[in-house]
Structure formats: structure tokens, C-alpha cells
Amino acid sequence: xxxxxxxxxxxxxxxxxxxxxxxxxxxxxxxxxxxxxxxxxxxxxxxxxxxxxxxxxxxxxxxxxxxxxxxxxxxxxxxxxxxxxxxxxxxxxxxxxxxxxxxxxxxxxxxxxxxxxxxxxxxxxxxxxxxxxxxxxxxxxxxxxxxxxxxxxxxxxxxxxxxxxxxxxxxxxxxxxxxxxxxxxxxxxxxxxxxxxxxxxxxxxxxxxxxxxxxxxxxxxxxxxxxxxxxxxxxxxxxxxxxxxxxxxxxxxxxxxxxxxxxxxxxxxxxxxxxxxxxxxxxxxxxxxxxxxxxxxxxxxxxxxxxxxxxxxxxxxxxxxxxxxxxxxxxxxxxxxxxxxxxxxxxxxxxxxxxxxxxxxxxxxxxxxxxxxxxxxxxxxxxxxx
Numbered sequence: 148x149x150x151x152x153x154x155x156x157x158x159x160x161x162x163x164x165x166x167x168x169x170x171x172x173x174x175x176x177x178x179x180x181x182x183x184x185x186x187x188x189x190x191x192x193x194x195x196x197x198x199x200x201x202x203x204x205x206x207x208x209x210x211x212x213x214x215x216x217x218x219x220x221x222x223x224x225x226x227x228x229x230x231x232x233x234x235x236x237x238x239x240x241x242x243x244x245x246x247x248x249x250x251x252x253x254x255x256x257x258x259x260x261x262x263x264x265x266x267x268x269x270x271x272x273x274x275x276x277x278x279x280x281x282x283x284x285x286x287x288x289x290x291x292x293x294x295x296x297x298x299x300x301x302x303x304x305x306x307x308x309x310x311x312x313x314x315x316x317x318x319x320x321x322x323x324x325x326x327x328x329x330x331x332x333x334x335x336x337x338x339x340x341x342x343x344x345x346x347x348x349x350x351x352x353x354x355x356x357x358x359x360x361x362x363x364x365x366x367x368x369x370x371x372x373x374x375x376x377x378x379x380x381x382x383x384x385x386x387x388x389x390x391x392x393x394x395x396x397x398x399x400x401x402x403x404x405x406x407x408x409x410x411x412x413x414x415x416x417x418x419x420x421x422x423x424x425x426x427x428x429x430x431x432x433x434x435x436x437x438x439x440x441x442x443x444x445x446x447x448x449x450x451x452x453x454x455x456x457x458x459x460x461x462x463x464x465x466x467x468x469x470x471x472x473x474x475x476x477x478x479x480x481x482x483x484x485x486x487x488x489x490x491x492x493x494x495x496x497x498x499x500x501x502x503x504x505x506x507x508x509x510x511x512x513x514x515x516x517x518x519x520x521x522x523x524x525x526x527x528x529x530x531x532x533x
Contacts, residue, residue, distance in 0.1 A: 148214070148235075149228040150199040150207035153358065154178035154185050157384035157413070158250065158291070158308055159228055164191060166489035167496070175222065177214050179207070183381075201361075204231055211235040219243055223500040233278050233286075244503035246287040246496065248306070249279075249295055252406050287499050289492070294409030294432075306492045308413040309485040310388075312476070316422035317393045319472045321462050323352050325423075326398040327387055328414045330359035330367065330378075333407075335400025335428070340366060341451035342398070342458075343376035351395065351458060352377065356387045391421035395468065396443070396461055399427040403448050411436060416483045418443075419475030424468055426457050442475030 152159055154176070167174050168190050176191040179198035187193025194214055199207035212235040215225065219242045226246045227233065236245050279298060282288065288303040290296060296303065324346070330336045336359065343353035358381040359367050367378045379390070391397060397418030401407045411432040418425045419436075425443030427433040437443040444461070446453040461468045 148177040148196070148211055148225065148232055150179060150196050150204075150211055150231060151229040152178070153183050153381060154180050154187070154193075155183075155381070155383040156228075157310075158248075160188065160191075161311075161384045162309075162485050162489065163226070163248075163306075163492060166485075166493050169489075170493045170497075172493075175218065177211065199229070199231055208232065208235050212239075215239060215242075224496055224503060226496070227286075230275060230278055233282050236286075237281075241507075243507070244287060244499045245285075246289060246499065247282050248289045248291070249303075250291050251410070252295060252298070289495070292410050304491065304495050306488055307483075308411065308416070309483045309488055310413065310417045310420050310479070311486075312420040312480045312484045316420075316472075316476055318469050319395055319423045319461075320393045321395055321465065321468075322350065323354060323394050324396050324398060324426075324458055325391055325394040325418075326353070326355045326357070326400070326414075327391065327417060328357045328399075328412075330355060330357050330363050332362060333402050333404050335398075335402060335449075336363045336366065338400045338449055338451050338454065339398060340370045340375065342400075342454045343370065345451060345455045346458060347375060349459065349462075351462065354379065354390065354394075356380075356382055356390055388417060388421065391418060391423060394421075394423045396424045396426050396458060397421075398454070399425065399433060400454070401428050401430050401433070403428075403430070415443075416479055420479040420483070422472040422476040424461055424471040425475065426454055426461075440474050440478040442471050442478060 149156070149159060154160065160176070164174050164176060174191045175194060176187060177194035177196050180186060180193055180195045182198035196214065197207040197210050208231050211232055215235055216239055219239065222243055224244045224246065225236070226248060227236070228248050228250065233247065236242065283299050283301065288299065290303050290305045291308055293305050326339055328334065339353065339355060346353060353376040355367070355376060355378045370376050371378050397414065399412045399414050401412060407430050409432065412427070412430070415425050415427060415433055415436055419440070419442050425437050427437055427443060427445055428448050429445050434445055437445060444457040446457055
């Protein structure tokens, strides 16, 4: 279930749901299809929910709660993808095991929400911490980043934001730079537009692929109208990834924000997986990845001129460009190929579902309150995979 994410979200649909379906499980996927203008994929059973956006969230949470109550006897396990949905399951009895997939550092992320007035951010962050604490006591947790572990008392299985790495890729080209992902001020949308402006005389195009928040859309629409760049808005992940092939480089222009300091930008792994060099700002996880594999260039925060210099250097040095792309691809294939984590993910959900069935069959009435996996459970799953 999600009311915040796009139904075609890469982590939810193209990794987790696909992994469950490939393992032989039937998946019901409740998401805001109508609000996002898409239909469910044929390999899931879709349920339409309202979309939660900015301050309009209560209606979506109430609708999700109704769906949860109506489906609780029909499913073996429920996987939630939004902190808001913790409110949709609280107090519901005789429920199946419920799993919360922790996508981000929620308290830190709230500081980036332009729709949340500054005076409300401290109390809302406090509420988010309370929800996280309650979720750990009552639900199972999965973490998208090892760095999130410090917010919780117990150990939880980490299911990283990896990607499907193709068997073969094209070498990087010399006339197109790409960006794939959400577009916002904090993610460097203004820098990307300025990079496009500076690269225009060099006949290098800039292509942005991703949904833009309401504050960024006028800026992007103006840039498109001026012919500075191409903006393809949201594309399904499997289609968007094809646009990376043959690009000169991939951009990751995050600003120095608390929510990004300990997160690995998924787009960097995706660029590497498609054999193109990475140009990134110096968020710690990005630097670690790019420098470890010598797969790109690190530029200063909010410095479009430095980005342009890096692009031109790569364009003028084809051997360096191809070597960085090849090293990144090899590293992604060896260390960040989604099927490797998919097995652990599916095995853990199967274990929790089976435990829930046993509790319900025993008539305990406590399904979903068995608590999260401890370190032993995680290690058992990893040993079973081996």
C-alpha cells in the first residue's frame, strides 16, 4: 500500500512487487492510480486509493484504512510504504503481519517540505519519531539504508535501493547529459537548469527525467520553452532507464541537506548500471561510491560551472569517459544487482507471513504483534540464501 508514492515507483513496483510475483506470489497493490493517471500492471491486482500530497493527507489515510480492514482476512501480509499509513493500521484487530518499508529519514525529510510551515516542523518531527518508535514495537520493519538503523533500537533487514543491471550496455556518448529522479530545489533542479544553459553553446543537450514538485514545475516549463533542455516528466522506471544508455554522463546534484547525508542516491547506482560516468555533489555516500569504483567526478555543492567543466572534460577525453563507465558498470553488476537483495527480501516476507498464519490459526488474535525481526532472524535469512 502507498498513498504518497507513484504507483510506478521503482522500489515498490519494479523491485519489490516484481520480486514477489516472480517468486510465485499473488500481489494486491493499493496505490493512487487515478490521481497519477496510470493503470495497474497486468501482473498485480490493483486497488485505487486517493493520493496524499502536501497538507491533503487525511482523506487518503482514511481510504487506506478502509481497504486495510476489508482485506485483512484475504491476505497473508501487508507491506506499507508511507509513514502516514501507520495511522491506517493502528488499532485494527485480527490483522495479518504488517511490514513498514522505511524509505527515508522521515524526521529529517520534513525539514525539506515547503508546504509545512517552519513553526510546525519541530512538533511534526516529534510526532514522526513517536510513530517510528510505535511502529518498531508493533510492526515488522525493513530499511532502505544501513544508515537508518541508528534511529531504531533493534536490528532490521536492510533492503537497499539497488537496480536491475542489464547484461550488456552501450559505451557512453559525447553529446547528452541525463538526470533521472525526483526534481526539486533540494535535489538541484536550479543547478540542472543552469548547467543546461551553460552547455548550450557546446552543443551538449541536457535531459531531465522525473516528476517535479509544484515549486519546480514553473522553472522547468520556462526552461523547456526557452529550448534549454528536455524534461520528460515522470516515466515508468523500466522505460526511464532505457534513456540512460549512451549518455555522456548522469547527474546527481543533491544539496547538503540532513536527509541526504547518509543516503545513497539510487540514481548513481542506476547510472553505473548503464555504463555512464557519474557527476555528483559531495554527499558522503555518493562520494564513497564514486571514489571507491573510480566511476565518475565529484563537484562542489551548488556549482553549475564545476559541473560544466566536468562534462566538457569527459567529452574531450573519450578513453577516460569509457573507462569510468566500464568500471561503474562492473561494480554495479557485482555489488548492486537487485536480484541479489530480492532473494533476501522475499525470504523475509515469506517467513513473517508464515509466522502470522501460525498465530492466526492458533487463535491468538495477536497477528501482526509478533515484533520485528531481531539480528538472529536476519542472519537466518542470509544463511538460508547461501
